[in-house]
Amino acid sequence: MAKNLEISMLMDFYGEMLTDKQKEVVSLYYNEDLSLAEIAQIAQITRQGVRDSIKRGEATLLDMEERLGLAKKFRQMEEELSHIIACAREIAFQAEEMPRSQPLIEQAKEIERIAERLME
Amino acid sequence: MAKNLEISMLMDFYGEMLTDKQKEVVSLYYNEDLSLAEIAQIAQITRQGVRDSIKRGEATLLDMEERLGLAKKFRQMEEELSHIIACAREIAFQAEEMPRSQPLIEQAKEIERIAERLME
Known part of the structure; x- marks a missing residue:
């Protein structure tokens, strides 16, 4: 899973549109640069759960930027x-x-x- | 139904988060200052449908502003x-x-x- 460098910036604008869980894992992945395995341990979900949550969070952030274009x-x-x-x-x-x-x-x-x- | 003057400004920021129908009726109501009856005729829905659509659109815009605070x-x-x-x-x-x-x-x-x- 390649890290999309724009996501970190989009979090500043649209982070509040994510669920608490998505906010947590996306932030750990992009801002703290942790691995999926490390995040899985912290968030107490499976590695696949982390991956899904990041994917859904990213999709929301990118959709928001496409609609509003604030970044x-x-x-x-x-x-x-x-x-x-x-x-x-x-x-x-x-x-x-x-x-x-x-x-x-x-x-x-x-x-x-x-x-x-x-x-x- | 009292007009909330902030809605027109919130439309500039978050209008793209509404459905096409909500965008149409909220814009006719707030930007064009039409009555519910006039909008019902244009949008080909009932007066109550217009009212509901405006209410839902307003709720989305106000929720967006509460989360993101861009206005x-x-x-x-x-x-x-x-x-x-x-x-x-x-x-x-x-x-x-x-x-x-x-x-x-x-x-x-x-x-x-x-x-x-x-x-x-």
Whole structure:
């Protein structure tokens, strides 16, 4: 069973749509990187049960992304915010050479702070 | 049946989680502001059928928001982006009085453009 690297990100968006059991095993498999056998022991189900639960969880997460597309939108937003941060840094850099530019530099730094917070 | 004003916004996020019929009637009710009787005629179902379909659609949308909370996160993000826009405008305003500040004003306007696009 090959690990789908996107699943971990989809868990951040849609994890609450899974059953408690699916959430547990998918998280152990993708976030903690445990093996099916290790997860079977922790979750007290068979190895096949773990596999089925992961498969069903993955299917739900991928279906949610196909319907709502939030992970994709989020990645686009991150790119735009990176661009805002780059502009704000350039403003602060250019303003350093200017007289009485301190208030302006503060505004640029505030923009950078907000954009970084939004990217978390 | 009182109209819940939040539903229209939740449709933007989670509309694709509804059945086609629910999507149709909820949209006619909330976005087009039609009456139950008018929707019944369009959708070719009974008034009670319309009412049930809207109720079920609303329940799904509210449940999705309770699980994922994306509309709430989006509203918070809008506030942060408004703050970024205000800072960018203040930079452009202050820079107008400064010599050789045109490149800096351009950067501020670029920030404003990106933030406005993200708010759409």
